[in-house]
Amino acid sequence: MPFLNYSIVVHNFNAGPSILPKEVFEQASQAILDYNGTGLSILEIGHRTPLFQEVVDEAISTTKELMKLDSDHEVLFLHGGASTQFFQIPMNLLNEQETAAYLDGGVWGKKAIKEAKLYGKVEVVASSKDKNYTYIPKGYAIPADAAYFHYTTNNTIEGTQMHAIPETNVPLVADMSSDILSTVMDFNRFGLIYAGAQKNIGAAGVNMVVVRKDMxxxxxxxxxxxxxxxxxxxxxxLLNTPPVFAIYVCMLTLRWLKQLGGVAAIEAINNRKAGLLYDTLDKLPIFRPTVAKEDRSKMNVVFVMDDEALEKEFLAECKANGMVGVKGHRSVGGFRISLYNALPLESVRVLTELMNEFALKKA
Amino acid sequence: MPFLNYSIVVHNFNAGPSILPKEVFEQASQAILDYNGTGLSILEIGHRTPLFQEVVDEAISTTKELMKLDSDHEVLFLHGGASTQFFQIPMNLLNEQETAAYLDGGVWGKKAIKEAKLYGKVEVVASSKDKNYTYIPKGYAIPADAAYFHYTTNNTIEGTQMHAIPETNVPLVADMSSDILSTVMDFNRFGLIYAGAQKNIGAAGVNMVVVRKDMxxxxxxxxxxxxxxxxxxxxxxLLNTPPVFAIYVCMLTLRWLKQLGGVAAIEAINNRKAGLLYDTLDKLPIFRPTVAKEDRSKMNVVFVMDDEALEKEFLAECKANGMVGVKGHRSVGGFRISLYNALPLESVRVLTELMNEFALKKA
Ligand SMILES: Cc1ncc(COP(=O)(O)O)c(C=O)c1O
Ligand SMILES: Cc1ncc(COP(=O)(O)O)c(C=O)c1O
Ligand SMILES: [Mg+2]
Ligand SMILES: [Mg+2]
Ligand SMILES: [Mg+2]
Ligand SMILES: [Mg+2]
Incomplete structure (x- = not known):
């Protein structure tokens, strides 16, 4: 049992809520007993006190720094999940007679489309539904007069990811829930970015929204x-009582990322994690990735095995080796391995070793 | 310094977010390191796992039990603060041509009125704005055809509380953010009850909504x-990723209340706390409660001193004696002492002793 050589007991490949840095868990746990030596829990401090103002300030300034945002962009931490943004965005950005362009690249994008239709016209510029969303649509045209163009940078369920920002003059609106701050990109090119915190930036119960003021x-x-x-x-x-603790956890996670060297540093680590896993999947015939090679996600790696009995057996092996969150989404089946920022390379090593062993055993 | 005889270092009279039971802080802190021996943090477990389903189930069933709800009522834990409900309620309950009746009993009720006007007609049946919301309006008529009648059971800022449920056939909608589950009442008489969790039932970042299905x-x-x-x-x-941790803290707080004996048991304690504080305020001429006697809140006790220099001095004394959250809301001035469910009687004893001492010194 090679996993016994590793220091981590549980390998958490959850798709979200998902693993956060160990330091963040430790600091958050401590802050619930005594926040910064105040004798008060972080859960019982007023949100309009200097104690919490510091937290919000650092969460916002660290986001600006990590994203290298210019002064046209504002950073908000809002109640709700990414699904709340599905309607809040068109409510704020789309007049009834106007058209918003949407890319239908996966289950989440499709849900965003549904909500937008309540507020204005929606043009779906392209879809990959024909092949179960296993690729990213390409070569579409975005109408020049669209109020905005909405897309999902990383399709969490299907395991596809857009590796370039679309070229268009239409304001870009992106759901980055499952790959925000995982890879270097020009965040200033977006009119609005949103992300539920519970994957790369914190705990469930808060949204990060980055918006260019002219939107x-x-x-x-x-x-x-x-x-x-x-x-x-x-x-x-701080319009009303914000989700204090969820914002605090975001701040800690953003601080961790900054101390680690920022987005470029985590991208290098993420590339190694995804590289190791995809190389293993490609090498071993028993595992079959479901997604077009050039559109593979570095955050959510989806694969199946052609034999259902083998899938069950491998799932049991994963479980026996302390791995959680490896089962694929019910709409896709098979396996989904989420490799968010906080997931240690070590966990991927343990998983790929298990895959190698399993393939050998079954050869 | 008599406070040294007490075991509590900080006395937290915050108006919200506010004190929670010590056991809740301890359990929540532990769950962030290791949730129920799973090796996983409560922050990294999937919201669609049996692990979290148990939490939601217990939060809902304990609420039903504590409120003695009949089967017509559903309990929800939703994203956002009580301010989110200000618009979500009329959006769900009020057609454009219909009228909703609102009581204008304080700052929060007024904000609810503003949002309702976006969705239909609003009739303000009575207001206590004429006297700075220092009393609860009485003797008003609620139009029989109103879609609902909205009021705030406890006015957190002004320190007034409605001690009886209005008699009407119009469906009752109540903002119970600052006194929910603090006193026995017939919760089944309401069409909709809502409360931001961060006072009596948990941590900021989640709303409890109790709704009668026929609404x-x-x-x-x-x-x-x-x-x-x-x-x-x-x-x-579990429509989308809920505020997992905030719901967990609610569940722990509800469980604590149930173990303590439920609403009747906490009401007895709350009566003692409020009784002790109001008796002291009434006895000492130096402190002047601002609210009509029959409308006094048992949750937020508001008072002033007639000399601003003395107020400053007493505030400093409170601070020196480990008390936080005693300053009045900026719109009222003076002092506001919040006596939510989790505040120990001990804290009120320490405060009233300090008041007695201070009054003696200044006599
Ligand atoms: C890309 C993406 N968008 C939106 C959502 C929905 O997020 P939430 O559950 O916070 O509403 C998810 C959830 O996993 C997601 O992965
Ligand atoms: C009675 C009442 N209603 C509504 C609110 C607003 O709550 P939130 O800040 O959660 O939106 C408050 C906040 O203190 C309150 O006391
Ligand atoms: Mg998608
Ligand atoms: Mg293969
Ligand atoms: Mg009010
Ligand atoms: Mg007096």
Missing amino acids: LGRVTRPLPTMMDYREHIAAGS | LGRVTRPLPTMMDYREHIAAGS
Whole structure:
């Protein structure tokens, strides 16, 4: 049992909520007993105190630094999950007579399309539904007069990822829930970026929204106060009682990433993790990745085995070796291995060793 | 310094986020390192696993038990703060041509009124704004054809509380953010109850919503999926990734309340805490409660001193004696002492002793 050589007991490949850095767990646990020596739990401090203001300030400034954002962009930490943004975005950005362009690249993008239709016209510029979303659509045209173009950078369920930012003059709106801050990109090219925190940046219960200010104030419909990005900007993410603890965990995770060397540093590690896993999958005939090679996700690696009995057996092996979260999404089947920022390379080594062993045993 | 006789170092009178039971802090802290011996943090477990299903199930069933809810009522744990409900309620319950009746009893009720106007007609049946919301309006009529009647059971900022449920056939909708589960009442009489968790039931970042099923499905407007109560009911509060940790803390706090003996038991303790504090305020001429006697809140006790220099001095004394969160809301001034469920009687004893001492010194 080679995994006994490793220091980690559980290997958490969950798709989200998912593994966070060990230091973050330790600091968050401590802060619940006594936040920074105040004698108070982080759960019982007022959100309008200097104690919490520091947390929000650091979460925002670290995000700006990691993303190298220019001064046109604002960073918000908002209530809700990424699904909340599916409707909050068109509510804020799309007038009824206008058209928003959407890419239908996976289950999550499809859900975003559904909500946008409540607020204006939606043009789906391309879809990969024909092949079960196993590739990223290419060669489509984005109407020049679209209010924005929405796409999902990483399709968490299907395991595809867009490796380049589309070239267009239409404002880009991106759901980066499952690959935010995992790879170097020009974040300033986006009109709006959003991500549920529970994969790469923190705990469930908060959204990160990065918005270019000129995107706002264009819609004519009246907005509920809590849904209006401008209200949250004016209040510095403290419009009402924010999800205090979830923001605190984001701050710790962002700080960890910064101390590690930022996005370029984590990208190098992520490349090694994904490289090792895909190389193993390609080498071993028993495992079959489901996704077009050039569109493979570095965050969620999806594969199947052609024999269902073998799949069950391998799943049991994973479990016996302390691995959790390896089962594929019910809509795809097989396996999904999530390799988010906080997942140690070690966990991928343990998994690939198990794969090699298993393939040998079955050869 | 009499406070040295007490075991608590900090006395947390915060208005929210606010003190939670010590056991809850300890259990939550431990769960972040290792949730129930799984080797996983509560922050990294999947929300669709049996591990978390248990948490949601217990949170919901304990709420039903504590509130003695009948089978017509559903319990939801939703993203956002109580301010999110200010618009989500009329969005779900009020057609454009219909009228909702609102009581204008304080700052929070006023904000709820503003959001409701986006969705239909609003009739403000009474207001205590004329006297800075220092009393609860009485003797008003609720139009019989109103879609619902909305009021705030406890006005957190102003320190007033409604001690009886209004008699009406119109469905009752109540913001119980700051006194939920603090006093025995017939929760089944409400069409909808909501409360931000961060006072009596848990940590910031989640709302409890209790809704009678026949309230739903009446509005004709299309609802965004994430805003539709029916969707959340159908999904058992797991429509998307919920605020996992905030729900966990709710579950622990609800469990604590149940083990303590439920709402009747905590009401007895709350009565002692509020009784001791109001008796002291009434006895000492130097402190002046601002609220009409019959409308006094047992959760937020508001008072002033007639001399600003003395207020500063007393505030400093409180601070020196380990008390936090005693300063009044900026809109009222003076002092606000929050006595939520988890605040120990001991803390009120320490405070009232300090008051007695201070009054003696200044006599
Ligand atoms: C790419 C993507 N978008 C949206 C969502 C939905 O996020 P939430 O559950 O926070 O609403 C997910 C969830 O996994 C996701 O992976
Ligand atoms: C009675 C009441 N309603 C609503 C709110 C607003 O709650 P939130 O900050 O969770 O939006 C508060 C906040 O203190 C409150 O006391
Ligand atoms: Mg998708
Ligand atoms: Mg292979
Ligand atoms: Mg109020
Ligand atoms: Mg007095």
